[in-house]
Amino acid sequence: MAAVDEVLVALKDQLGGLRELYRDLHRHPELSMREHRTAELLEQRLSGLGYAVQRIGGTGMVGVLANGPGPVVLARADIDALPVREATGLDYASTETVQDESGPVPVMHACGHDMHAAALLGAATLMAGRRAAWSGTYVVLLQPGEEIGAGAQAMLDDGLTTKIPRPDVAVGQHVLPFEAGTIGTTPGPVLSAGDSVKVTVYGKGAHGSMPHNSVDPVVLAASIVLRLQTIVSRETPPGAFAVVTVGALNAGTKSNIIPDRATLLLNLRTYDAALRARVVASIERMVRAECEASGSPREPDIEYYDQFPLTSNDPGVNEQVTRAFVAHFGADRVHHQEPVTASEDFSRIPDAFGIPYAYWTVGGHDAAEYRAAVAAGRVAQDIPANHSPLFAPVIDPTLATMVQTQVVAALAYLAPTS
Template sequence: MNPSNTTPERETLAGLPLAMDWLTETYKQLHRHPELSFQEHQTSALVSEQLTNFGYSVQHIGGTGVVGVLANGLGPTVMSRADMDALPVTEATGLPYASETEGVMHACGHDVHVAALLGAARLMAESPNAWSGTFIAVFQPAEEAGGGSRVMVGDGLVGKVPRPDVVLGQHVMPLPAGTLATAAGPVLSAADSMKITVHGKGSHGSMPHMSVDPVVLAASIVLKLQTIVSRETRPGEFAVVTVGALNAGTKSNIIPDRATLLLNIRNYDDAVRTRVLAAIKRIVEGECAAAGSPRKPEFEFYDQFPLTSNDTSVTELITDAFASHFGQASVQQADRQTASEDFSAIADAFGAPYSYWFLGGSDPQAYQAAVKNGTVDADIPANHSPYFAPVIHPTLTVGVQAHVVAAMAYLGGRMPSISN
């Protein structure tokens, strides 16, 4: 265990007492009991109980999704969101609070997200004189599956809570703990997963002339797809076309009658996405026609994530608020990430502007040593790694404060406090 994962008995939030014991234990409980997408029943119950105790009006929306609304006079409405689901990963951190569920782990830091938003919700509830307006805390299921936000929207989220003036979110990343990273515009790519089925004509392996070989057809498609980025995408534009799986046949001497390809497509621009998808369809159909395929190919989309593109004015406002509260040195310019999220689907459903920032979770000394050695990727476990283990503090402390500072940029002037 990294010594930075040890927890100080008490710390302060903006110079005022913070219940660090409660926050730390909440996080450890979440980490010990991870739950997969749409199975977040224990997490949902914990969140619901805590929000109710804080005085929020609580609803379950989208199955395991939980929303807490706290109205506190006239003013803007701010919505903050955290995702709750874990991953099918076997934990290898060796931490004393490691996952107790075999084969399931909070390897992406959603336990940090839940604990930080609960901490912020408690701060807001216990300090009504510090702000005015409405604060909404959204705990979303199934981000990893790409459908949790859409399920909440489909279950009537927009009609069940006040319309937010702004939607806020954060994600813990392998950056130095104690730092934040913000950026206007695209910060996370849009992503589409696609299943393509191509059809051939089966035959004995010794009689290839009697077949339309879907294995050869699929191989030709894989090679041709590589030209979409290298020859059809303008230099400087971002696009990824990955063939993650190619499946065909069952035996060496049998030519099968079909093959399936699983693709992952990513971009930062809707126009690029449209061109890439059109190129994939054109290439696949063209190769099938050239091979004499007896049936047209089939295209099926799944695990689709929208683009996360931060509103400029919202991002500038909260970046200034972060710099004022944490100090300019603690707030970085975020790099665009090729990973994807479904956070923006909630904001888009309301037609509300949003900003999504990154929260550092890596041991600062280890991170700096890795930077000096030029081996950050190798030495600092990234999200989805079985070794991913954000240091508890200051990660949680800053995560709570970031939610509150961003909300207070709209709802009030001074930072609230919390006590045991």
């Protein structure tokens, strides 16, 4: 029996328990870096399978299963949820809230991290149960805080690279709202780099009836918003990808008072490091120039936060994993994934080790509904996307597919070749 078939032979028997684990995780979501119940539950499961488990980065953990000589494969899943009120109507929908400074905050697994965690635990279970089929070391990494871009760095800051065997390759995956049971792979960029920017510009306050006594930061901020639009339309080469969004502009409290400052919150996405640097330089140049043109009494403050690295697949690893997917699932279920403008912090981990990686996508929406939406040209209107209060991957076949992709990708390196 081929190694993949031998390891996956027990999947059918495991699926019932994995479905219950997924429903449990979905019912009890936890916000970034607060995933205490989730971590405890997953830690108990991994330890019971014979993995050497250690907490790293607070609520993050790594389980290591050493199984003779061979490569070291690191498989990663994220575990945190979002401050979203669930509206799916599912019988296992989240009703969780947490108390924050502003009051009760609803919590929901609106991005599929519960599916990622359940699938990786399923793969870990199957790998532990069929050790005769493979050789090497399988490292299961369950990462907190992906949604705020802090979890991977927290694990690295806590000594991840010195606490586990150095991997030869890393793999990861994400559920997305396309046809359930299908898999998307691509060499090179698959998820964009993302940066949030807080810009504070300063003026001189005055009574609204005496604008000549002011340096109006509202007008200044409005000029900046308009000027920033030209970064993509006039400074980015046609065919290159960049997004610059002004998501918030806040200034003042009353209609008849000109305030002394305004704050803009920006978000930018790129697939290329050089282009990102150019966009950043353009933002700073334009902000400072508009402040000078307005007679701003002091330099603007420009602060970068929630920064996500580019996720760019190693061509060789992507090819090897894709070839294994096609062999197992068939070519009709594996497609080329166009780069996605969402962002992720997964790549910080393999980058810190200096190792290559592959990151793929798995569809999670009901196949018939998705095909009908495609035929009607209504995918954007009818298919809830990640971070929507209506986002809910169908359990079958999504969960089984994501378990299999983790196993197949790992065995592309750990299965004996002779």
